[in-house]
Each structure stands twice: as C-alpha cells, then as structure tokens.
Amino acid sequence: MHTNNCLNGVYAIHCKVNDFIYVGSAAGRRGFRGRLWNHLHHLRKGTHHSRVLQGHYKKYGEDAFEFHILEFCSPAECLQREQGWIDIRGVGYENKSYNTGPVAGSQLGCKRSPESCKRIGRVHIGHKRRVGAIVSEETRAKLRAGRLGKKHTPEAIAKISAASKLQVHSPERRANQSIKSRGRKCKESAKQKIAEANSLDFIVTTPDGVEVAVRNMAAFCRQHGLTKTQMVNAAKGRCIGHKGYRCRYAHETREEQEAKIQAVRASQTIKEYLVTSPTGEEFKTENLTAFCQQHQLGTSAMSAIARGERRIYKGWTCRLVNEPDEVRQCRLSLRGRFKTYIATLPDGTEVVVDDLPQFCAEHKLDTSGMTKVAKGKRSHYKGFQLRYAEPPADSANTLDTEYPTH
Structure with missing residues (x-):
C-alpha cells in the first residue's frame, strides 16, 4: 500500500485475496497519506481496531492489500460521503466489509458479540457508588481516616497528569467554575505558605x-x-x-x-566525538550540538553518523573516541547496507554519490524518484539518471512493487 496524496476525501483498503473492503475518510491536514500510515502503524503493531482486518493482515501479509482513493471532497463533507459509500457496500462479514458500524464516524448500531457483552457487564458488577446518596458524618470520618496519609505512586501521578492535560472543559462548565470562584479569599496561613515557597534565596x-x-x-x-x-x-x-x-x-x-x-x-556518561571535515582535518569535542551550530551542520545527522546509521553528511564524518573495538567493528560491518551511486547530470557529467538524500536536497530532487531510477523502474527523473556503483546484494531477491492506480 502506498500514497503520497495529502488531499481529503473517501478511501478504501482492498484485500486482493478475498475481496474484503474497508471504507474510511481522510479529513485531516495530512490527508490520505496520514490515514494510510495510521492504518499501517496499528496493523504492524497488531493493535488495529478492526479485528477482521487485523486477522487478514496477519494471514495474507501487507502485499495482499491495496489503497484506493474513491473520491475527493472537502473535510466538512467527508463523513457524509463516507456514509454514502458504506450504504452502498454494507457492513459486516456477510457483505465482505471490514466496517462494523453502519453509521460513519460513530459506534451507533454496532452489534457486539455475546462474549463482549458479558465482558462489559462484568466490569460494572459490584459498583457500589450511589450518585446523590447522603453520607452520614460517621461514614465521612471513616472515609477520611482511611485516605489520610496515603500518597499516589509516581506512575499514578504521571497518569493523572496526562489525563488532566487531555481533558477539555465545556464553556458552560468554565462559566460555572468562574461563578463559584468569585469572592473567595485565601486564608492568611495559605498566603504565608505561598510567600515562603516563592521567596527562596x-x-x-x-x-x-x-x-x-x-x-x-x-x-x-x-x-x-x-x-x-x-x-x-x-x-x-x-x-x-x-x-x-x-x-x-x-x-x-x-x-x-x-x-x-x-x-x-x-x-552522566560524557561522550567525546572525533569529527573529520571534508578536507581531512580532525576535531575533538564533547559538545556535539555546539560544534554543529558553529559549523552549520545538522546535529541529528552527525549523531546518526556516530551511531552508524549514516555514512557521511556534507562531507563530514563522526565517531566516538572511546568506542570499544568490538562495537566499532560491528558498526562498520553494517555500512554495507549504505549504497554508493553514480549519478548522471542533465549535461552528461557523472558524479559519485555517497549520500543520496543530501544529493537530492542540493539539486531539489525527490529521493524516492531517484531511487526508482536506480532500481530500473524509471528511465530518468528530471533529466537525472542514477545507477548503483555496485549491484546491491539483495537485488536478486527484490520484487517489483505494484502501486495501485486511481
């Protein structure tokens, strides 16, 4: 599945093996691309909300699914148009649909299995809270004595804080809280505690x-x-x-x-880096961020080189000074996955490219387009040609990916 479209509208995920379809809509800023990657993220983790789709993904693999754009529309019309497609296709296993709810964007009308109903019922069994019940003074004293001195664990405090940050109060509730807070005055003891807390020397x-x-x-x-x-x-x-x-x-x-x-x-573990410039000059530094700011380099790119996740950046290389030999040998052995290319410019000049993303950024090219040229899927890209300096080791096992057309 693949798409780079950031527009809004209605899409479908189609299983080529059994002809099942999932219908959804994309109304966000990232459009179809964001919704596709959201589905792929949950499918790969095994946490997708559609259990049938998750099961078929696990059974047939990612290559068995296609992503199709059904129609384009404005964000305000997405749910309405999605509802129209759901009404045409139907929902449920009998209609070969991964959609379970007949109403777009809502759980209204979803049919739950008897096992799910029993599981939800067990959660509510024994709930003794009585809304509006009058509690006696003796019971209040017992409840207060039971909670007195108890403190939340750091994990519980973090969960409460995260939940509070996500909570959004309605304008009516904010108005009621404002009315209740009017006229309240802090006690003198509270004022003294606040003053002492804010007056540290x-x-x-x-x-x-x-x-x-x-x-x-x-x-x-x-x-x-x-x-x-x-x-x-x-x-x-x-x-x-x-x-x-x-x-x-x-x-x-x-x-x-x-x-x-x-x-x-x-x-703290202080790391010392050995940075080599394009001219071969070496620098030692303990503050890689300050060094990159001084030489107008990207800190994340230089850190990736030090970790062995990248080979070169603007001609600069970087490694740890006190890196163990076995770790360095293992990291250097992984450099085989970095590919060297030979690019042919529109004027016929050939250039050796070690860092394809950097080359594409300098010439205002798309990395994916140039990669397709190197793999033989395209003859050229904006007049540029690209080939591998050495054939990749996995070229014999590489299958051509078919992208759906819309």
Whole structure:
C-alpha cells in the first residue's frame, strides 16, 4: 500500500485475496497519506481496531492489500460521503466489509458479540457508588481516616497528569467554575505558605567566579538571558550548571554544592566525538550540538553518523573516541547496507554519490524518484539518471512493487 496524496476525501483498503473492503475518510491536514500510515502503524503493531482486518493482515501479509482513493471532497463533507459509500457496500462479514458500524464516524448500531457483552457487564458488577446518596458524618470520618496519609505512586501521578492535560472543559462548565470562584479569599496561613515557597534565596556563581545573592530568580534570569528552570535544577543538583552559571540554595555550603556536582558527573556518561571535515582535518569535542551550530551542520545527522546509521553528511564524518573495538567493528560491518551511486547530470557529467538524500536536497530532487531510477523502474527523473556503483546484494531477491492506480 502506498500514497503520497495529502488531499481529503473517501478511501478504501482492498484485500486482493478475498475481496474484503474497508471504507474510511481522510479529513485531516495530512490527508490520505496520514490515514494510510495510521492504518499501517496499528496493523504492524497488531493493535488495529478492526479485528477482521487485523486477522487478514496477519494471514495474507501487507502485499495482499491495496489503497484506493474513491473520491475527493472537502473535510466538512467527508463523513457524509463516507456514509454514502458504506450504504452502498454494507457492513459486516456477510457483505465482505471490514466496517462494523453502519453509521460513519460513530459506534451507533454496532452489534457486539455475546462474549463482549458479558465482558462489559462484568466490569460494572459490584459498583457500589450511589450518585446523590447522603453520607452520614460517621461514614465521612471513616472515609477520611482511611485516605489520610496515603500518597499516589509516581506512575499514578504521571497518569493523572496526562489525563488532566487531555481533558477539555465545556464553556458552560468554565462559566460555572468562574461563578463559584468569585469572592473567595485565601486564608492568611495559605498566603504565608505561598510567600515562603516563592521567596527562596539563592547564591549564583557567575562564569567569572563572582558570587551573587539572588532573591528573585525569575528577574535575575530575565536580566542575564537565562532559563529559570535550568537554574533551579542546578540548585537542586539535577545538573551541573547553565551557560557557565552555577547555583545553590543560600542555606547550603560550597562543599554541599560540589558534592551535588560530583554526583551528577558520576551519573552522566560524557561522550567525546572525533569529527573529520571534508578536507581531512580532525576535531575533538564533547559538545556535539555546539560544534554543529558553529559549523552549520545538522546535529541529528552527525549523531546518526556516530551511531552508524549514516555514512557521511556534507562531507563530514563522526565517531566516538572511546568506542570499544568490538562495537566499532560491528558498526562498520553494517555500512554495507549504505549504497554508493553514480549519478548522471542533465549535461552528461557523472558524479559519485555517497549520500543520496543530501544529493537530492542540493539539486531539489525527490529521493524516492531517484531511487526508482536506480532500481530500473524509471528511465530518468528530471533529466537525472542514477545507477548503483555496485549491484546491491539483495537485488536478486527484490520484487517489483505494484502501486495501485486511481
């Protein structure tokens, strides 16, 4: 299955083996391409919502399915047009349809199996919560005593936080909360706790070694172009410093701060990189991000070269200085999967290409189009020709992929 179309409309996933069809609509920014990759992602993980489609995918393989665009329409009309196609095809196994709901975009009308109904029923058995019930003072005291002192685990706190971020309140609920909150005043004890929490004193050591007493960390960071979170993390011992500045709480000594820094250094593995320029000049650096910014290089691309996932980037190479020999030999042995090409320019000049994505970016070409030229599926692309410098090892086992036409 393949498509690069980002437009909106109605699509179908067709199984060539048994003639089953799944009908859906694409109304997002990524269009048909986004919906196709969403289906493929869940099918490959085995988590697709259609169990029949998942079972046929596992049985027949990905090559047994085709992706077809049925019609183009605006995002507002997608559900309506999808409903029309579902009405024509029908739903359910008897109609050879992977769709289970007769209503597009809704579970309304879906027929569940007796096993699913029993499983849902077991979840609700024994639910003793009574909405609107009046609880006595004695029961409230017992409930409070049972919960007093209990704390959530870090995993539970993370789940609650993630669920709260996704929750969106309706305008009516927001208005009701605003009415209830009007006129409320904080207690003096609460005000005192808030003031104490926001009035921590810090000692900041500048890059020149000068110590400065800071009362308002936010104002100090704005004045010196720093990030408050990083400075507070340095005071808590979560990092060594921030842009050459070090920070500690006023009630801590220098020895305590140095102990925190040593603990952070012991927990961190500092990597040293050996970077080679296109002219053969070698550089050693511990901060690959700063080095790439200085030489206008992509940090992700250089990191991929150091991990062995890429061969070269703009003529630059990179590796770890203290990399074990067995790891380096294993990584170098994987370089066989990187292919070298010979490109013929429109004027007839031949060029050796080690990094095809970079070559395509420089000449404003599409990587997939040039790859098809190298595989013999196309004679040329925008006047450019491409061939392998050495035939790939798996060329004999490579099958031509048939893309559906719409």
